[in-house]
Structures are given as structure tokens and as C-alpha cells.
Amino acid sequence: MQYKTVQQHQRLGIEVLQGCNLMQLTDQQVQEFKKSLWEHGVIVVRQQHLTASQLKEFAQQTFGYSRLGRQQPKPNDPEIDPNLLSPGVHILGNPKGHTQEIVGKFAWQWHHDKDHLPKTEGLDMNALYVVMLYGVEIPQGVDGQPHTTEFLDMIEAYNNFEPEHQRQLESMNMYHLSPVFSESESDVPMKVHPIVSTHKVTGHKGLYLGSDTSIPVGMEEKPESAKQFWQELFETVLDRTPVFAHVWQPGDIVFWDNSQVMHTGTPYDATQYKRVALRLGVVDNTYV
Numbered sequence: 001m002q003y004k005t006v007q008q009h010q011r012l013g014i015e016v017l018q019g020c021n022l023m024q025l026t027d028q029q030v031q032e033f034k035k036s037l038w039e040h041g042v043i044v045v046r047q048q049h050l051t052a053s054q055l056k057e058f059a060q061q062t063f064g065y066s067r068l069g070r071q072q073p074k075p076n077d078p079e080i081d082p083n084l085l086s087p088g089v090h091i092l093g094n095p096k097g098h099t100q101e102i103v104g105k106f107a108w109q110w111h112h113d114k115d116h117l118p119k120t121e122g123l124d125m126n127a128l129y130v131v132m133l134y135g136v137e138i139p140q141g142v143d144g145q146p147h148t149t150e151f152l153d154m155i156e157a158y159n160n161f162e163p164e165h166q167r168q169l170e171s172m173n174m175y176h177l178s179p180v181f182s183e184s185e186s187d188v189p190m191k192v193h194p195i196v197s198t199h200k201v202t203g204h205k206g207l208y209l210g211s212d213t214s215i216p217v218g219m220e221e222k223p224e225s226a227k228q229f230w231q232e233l234f235e236t237v238l239d240r241t242p243v244f245a246h247v248w249q250p251g252d253i254v255f256w257d258n259s260q261v262m263h264t265g266t267p268y269d270a271t272q273y274k275r276v277a278l279r280l281g282v283v284d285n286t287y288v
């Protein structure tokens with residue numbers, strides 16, 4: 001799918017807390033940080049030097065730290081810097097260096113991160129599920145371009161539809177699956193959510209599409225129609241909505257609110273470049 005990318009966006013990707021160390025924020029700075037996140041959907045804090053444990057500590061202090069999914073600690077790998085290791089914090093990329101393996105390809109498609117959200121009781125798909133991604137070592141992107149992560153503003157996407165199409169979408173719901181590949185399909189619970197979703201803090205309406213495995217209610221028995229519906233709707237979104245590309249610099253931490261943006265990772269050549277990023281996802285449980 002062809003689309004237009006921009007590196008400056010009217011809403012997404014603003015830099016906040018310039019010159020601050022995330023571990024030394026005042027309560028007021030934390031509150032302003034969160035307000036910016038809900039208002040902008042994607043925010044960036046630059047020039048940080050954190051360990052994995054500190055990233056987790058920041059998450060706990062800021063969002064109340066309710067991670068989704070399994071949290072068993074893995075045995076430490078002596079080839080990996082211990083500062084990058086903390087239970088529940090995932091290392092993305094090729095931290096042991098160049099590799100012939102294809103690394104991270106599941107992220108190279110448009111989606112809302114949802115992890116275990118569809119099978120966690122008491123949480124809607126538009127729960128305030130925040131992912132923080134800390135770029136420690138940044139690879140070169142493809143074709144000599146910088147390495148980026150791309151985001152779509154799903155509130156803008158909704159606003160770009162004609163009123164008649166908006167009304168039609170407002171009457172529709174979709175089933176969402178957890179992105180877990182090891183379980184047989186019959187065991188995987190699904191959660192229903194309206195396509196037009198209301199943000200829990202700002203009240204703005206946006207589209208919640210999940211990923212291309214989402215199934216519109218009524219098309220459960222017609223997988224091909226479901227896929228076609230999703231792809232046509234998503235192509236219309238991409239056709240009308242500019243994509244914000246965050247260009248990575250070492251030390252950046254990008255925070256995004258999955259209830260209002262979609263994103264896709266972009267490939268890099270893992271045989272030539274090293275990428276190290278730390279990822280942590282939390283549901284904000286401090287907002288009432």
C-alpha cells in the first residue's frame with residue numbers, strides 16, 4: 001500500500017520534557033507528561049540513559065504498572081548487557097549483533113498493540129494501553145534512509161470520513177484476537193469492540209481496527225469477506241491520512257497510546273546493523 005509520510009505532524013510525535021531525566025520528574029511534570037500523551041497519542045522524550053529496571057520503575061510511578069501477560073523472569077544471558085535486562089521488559093532487535101535471522105517482522109504491519117488485552121477481563125479494547133519503546137542502538141533503515149517507526153492518527157482517520165460513512169461505521173463492531181500464535185484458534189478468546197471508539201480521557205471519537213485478523217460482527221463465517229472489508233477500510237484510511245514517521249535517535253523513548261493510534265515497525269538489515277530497543281507495555285490504572 002502506498003502512502004504519504006511526514007516527519008512533522010499536527011498532533012502526533014511532539015517532544016516533551018526537553019532536557020529532563022525521566023527518573024527525576026516532579027509530580028506536576030508527570031501529570032503534564034500524561035496529559036500530553038492523551039492529547040497527542042504519540043510523544044517522545046529524548047536523550048535518556050536508563051536501565052531496563054529504571055524504565056520499569058518509571059512505568060510503575062507514572063501509570064501504576066499493570067502489565068499484561070506473562071512475567072516470568074528468564075535466565076540472564078551472559079552475552080547481553082545486564083542493564084538491558086529486567087523481567088517484563090522486552091529487548092527488541094539483535095542485541096547479540098549481526099544475524100542472518102529476520103528479526104521483528106511481525107511488527108512490520110499496521111496494528112494497534114493489544115498483547116493480552118482481548119483476553120484480560122475488565123478491559124475494553126480502548127483501555128489506556130501505553131507502549132514505551134526506548135531506542136538504545138539504532139540501525140540504518142533500508143535504502144540508506146534513517147530507521148523509523150510509523151504512526152497513524154486514528155482520530156484524524158475517523159474525521160476524514162464523510163458523515164454518511166462515519167454513521168455506517170458507528171453501527172459496526174469487530175472481534176479482536178490476542179496476537180498469540182502458539183494457541184489453537186478455538187482456545188483463543190475474542191473481544192468485541194465498536195469500530196468507532198471513544199477515547200477514555202479526551203472523549204474524542206476514532207477508529208479502532210486492531211489488526212487485519214479482526215473480524216466484523218456478522219462476518220464470522222466469511223473470513224475472506226472479513227479480510228476484504230478490513231483491507232478496503234484500511235486502504236481508505238491510508239489514502240486520506242498522512243503517516244507520521246518517527247526518526248529514531250539513540251536515547252529516544254517513544255510513548256504511544258494504542259487506543260488512538262496504529263503503528264508499524266520498519267525493516268532494517270540485521271546482517272549489517274545492530275538494533276537494541278527496550279519495550280514495555282502498561283495499562284494506565286491511575287486514571288479514574
Ligand SMILES: [Fe+2]
Pocket residue numbers: 107111112113263
Ligand atoms: Fe507493535
